[in-house]
Amino acid sequence: MPKPTTTSPDYTLTLREEFRHHLETFYAQLKLAPPYESVEKAIRSLTTSVHSLSPAERASLETDTTARWRHFRQAFEASGLSKKHRGIIAGLARNRSSLNLRPEYDQFLSLYLS
Numbered sequence: 001m002p003k004p005t006t007t008s009p010d011y012t013l014t015l016r017e018e019f020r021h022h023l024e025t026f027y028a029q030l031k032l033a034p035p036y037e038s039v040e041k042a043i044r045s046l047t048t049s050v051h052s053l054s055p056a057e058r059a060s061l062e063t064d065t066t067a068r069w070r071h072f073r074q075a076f077e078a079s080g081l082s083k084k085h086r087g088i089i090a091g092l093a094r095n096r097s098s099l100n101l102r103p104e105y106d107q108f109l110s111l112y113l114s
Contacts, residue, residue: 011062012050019046019072023081026108029101030092035084042079046071049078065104073107082111 020043027034049071050058061068076082092099093109101109 011058012047015050015061015068015071016043016047018068019043019075022072022105023076026101026105029099029105030085030089032085032088035081038079038081038084042075042081045078046075049074069104069107073111076108077111082108086112 020039023034023039023042050061053061061071089109090112093112096106096109099105099109
């Protein structure tokens, strides 16, 4: 009997926790309370999209930061997070240099400027 692999489920959990951390950081740096229900919806959306990937695509997320952030952005948008605090965040995003966020967070901020 083949040994069950634990990489995929374990990495999905790791990915979920990384995404949750990024969402917490994003809202903390903007000094806003995260819309918790939408945060949970975003995490579920990420999980669904990752589970729909082939094992090879899923494995590549471990090393491909660009692909990982693409999935984070899709989940952020699909969950409706980009519609919450829209006016406030759009105003903050217009003055990007005043925000203490790493450039990766532009994946989220750009949704408020479109």
